[in-house]
Amino acid sequence: MDNTLLTLRNRRILLGVTGGIAAYKAAELTRRLQDQGAKIRIIMTRSATEFITPLTLQALSTNPVHLDLLNPDTESAMGHIELARWADLILIVPASANFLARLASGHSDDLLTTVCLAAECPVAVAPAMNQAMWAKPATQANQKLLVSRGVHLLGPDHGIQACGDTGAGRLLEIDRLILATSELFDSGELTGKTVMITAGPTREAIDPVRYISNHSSGKQGYALAQAALDAGARVILISGPTQLAAPDRAELVSVVSAQDMHDNVQSRLSETDIFVGVAAVADYRPKLAQNQKIKKNAANKRTLTLEFVENPDIIAEVADSVPKPFTVGFAAETENIEAYARKKLIEKKLDLIIANNVANAQIGFNSDLNETTILWQEGKVNMPTMSKRALSEKIVTIISQHIKQRI
Numbered sequence: 590m591d592n593t594l595l596t597l598r599n600r601r602i603l604l605g606v607t608g609g610i611a612a613y614k615a616a617e618l619t620r621r622l623q624d625q626g627a628k629i630r631i632i633m634t635r636s637a638t639e640f641i642t643p644l645t646l647q648a649l650s651t652n653p654v655h656l657d658l659l660n661p662d663t664e665s666a667m668g669h670i671e672l673a674r675w676a677d678l679i680l681i682v683p684a685s686a687n688f689l690a691r692l693a694s695g696h697s698d699d700l701l702t703t704v705c706l707a708a709e710c711p712v713a714v715a716p717a718m719n720q721a722m723w724a725k726p727a728t729q730a731n732q733k734l735l736v737s738r739g740v741h742l743l744g745p746d747h748g749i750q751a752c753g754d755t756g757a758g759r760l761l762e763i764d765r766l767i768l769a770t771s772e773l774f775d776s777g778e779l780t781g782k783t784v785m786i787t788a789g790p791t792r793e794a795i796d797p798v799r800y801i802s803n804h805s806s807g808k809q810g811y812a813l814a815q816a817a818l819d820a821g822a823r824v825i826l827i828s829g830p831t832q833l834a835a836p837d838r839a840e841l842v843s844v845v846s847a848q849d850m851h852d853n854v855q856s857r858l859s860e861t862d863i864f865v866g867v868a869a870v871a872d873y874r875p876k877l878a879q880n881q882k883i884k885k886n887a888a889n890k891r892t893l894t895l896e897f898v899e900n901p902d903i904i905a906e907v908a909d910s911v912p913k914p915f916t917v918g919f920a921a922e923t924e925n926i927e928a929y930a931r932k933k934l935i936e937k938k939l940d941l942i943i944a945n946n947v948a949n950a951q952i953g954f955n956s957d958l959n960e961t962t963i964l965w966q967e968g969k970v971n972m973p974t975m976s977k978r979a980l981s982e983k984i985v986t987i988i989s990q991h992i993k994q995r996i
């Protein structure tokens with residue numbers, strides 16, 4: 590597989606299909622994006638269903654196609670806000686002249702425009718229409734307005750059209766669309782940098798069969814590893830036990846205990862420009878890990894007392910090292926989120942801290958979503974609820990901006 594396209598692996602692409610003669614090409618695009626490892630969900634406008642059936646796209650994407658905004662059944666299954674949050678990218682192929690006009694004027698009168706308006710992720714449009722429609726001042730004004738607001742314009746191409754005309758307005762070839770889509774994920778913001786990320790929980794042994802751990806899934810750390818890779822970084826991922834597959838191209842170091850994690854972090858620190866401690870590291874471990882399994886009712890005792898000792902503070906040691914990598918921490922809190930996070934930022938001499946409320950079961954530990962506040966010495970930014978992948982990209986952008994300010 591072409592290296593560039595690895596950026597599509599595990600990407601959540603919400604494909605919007607609008608009513609144009611090129612709508613049938615959305616079928617091929619769906620299959621080809623999936624071949625690159627992308628996850629596809631599809632919204633069709635009502636007009637699009639006149640050109641290609643939802644059944645075709647449903648069969649190819651292996652997910653129900655979303656059509657309606659005001660349908661209680663579909664809204665309760667996966668509502669418009671959920672769809673908007675799910676997506677790493679909204680890709681409209683083909684984008685009709687009518688859709689460009691509605692998007693430019695901020696309409697939210699069907700599912701696709703509403704999701705575009707509700708989304709925090711990037712939006713890309715691939716227009717396809719008759720050359721005269723594309724050339725019209727109204728369409729030109731609309732596409733320029735959209736681009737000025739950050740919408741990515743893919744195409745259109747120039748050539749012979751379905752109606753027999755020749756000119757600008759053809760949908761980009763599928764190969765070029767796929768390449769352009771993969772490039773949208775490749776920001777190059779961390780090119781030349783080595784990023785070390787710790788992820789997942791640690792396990793602290795009690796005896797050969799038991800341990801103390803926590804609910805960290807590793808999802809946020811792994812998503813961040815992928816985002817850093819996509820931004821051009823070399824990534825060392827030091828991970829506690831998780832159920833996740835490490836992103837391709839990440840150098841995975843599997844560890845179990847906090848001490849293990851600490852030792853591996855220290856041994857690779859001299860290679861590291863940016864350190865991000867996402868792992869939920871146990872603060873304490875049993876003082877003595879028994880060599881043999883502890884027996885029930887040993888010495889007829891009804892209680893069992895374990896003595897704990899403090900684990901090394903991995904991130905504080907990193908932030909104290911000379912030279913110090915740009916150091917980013919996470920603060921998973923259940924109350925006074927921002928105050929605790931700022932205290933941790935200052936006490937541990939971090940450059941950035943990402944605070945989240947793990948008491949909310951909808952977000953945090955095991956969820957695919959996260960809602961955070963990112964804090965640094967002189968400021969902060971609140972991040973609304975979004976996918977851990979989308980959040981990771983924002984974090985990467987903020988890290989790269991801070992690093993540039995330092996130089």
Ligand SMILES: Cc1cc2nc3c(=O)[nH]c(=O)nc-3n(C[C@H](O)[C@H](O)[C@H](O)COP(=O)(O)O)c2cc1C
Binds near residue numbers: 607635684717718
């Ligand atoms: C046969 C036929 C082909 C069409 N092809 C296109 C097209 O390629 N591009 C376009 O912008 N509109 C095209 N239209 C017009 C759109 O279908 C129409 O503007 C529709 O309202 C678009 O709805 P939507 O933007 O909600 O999907 C075509 C219409 C017909 C009848």
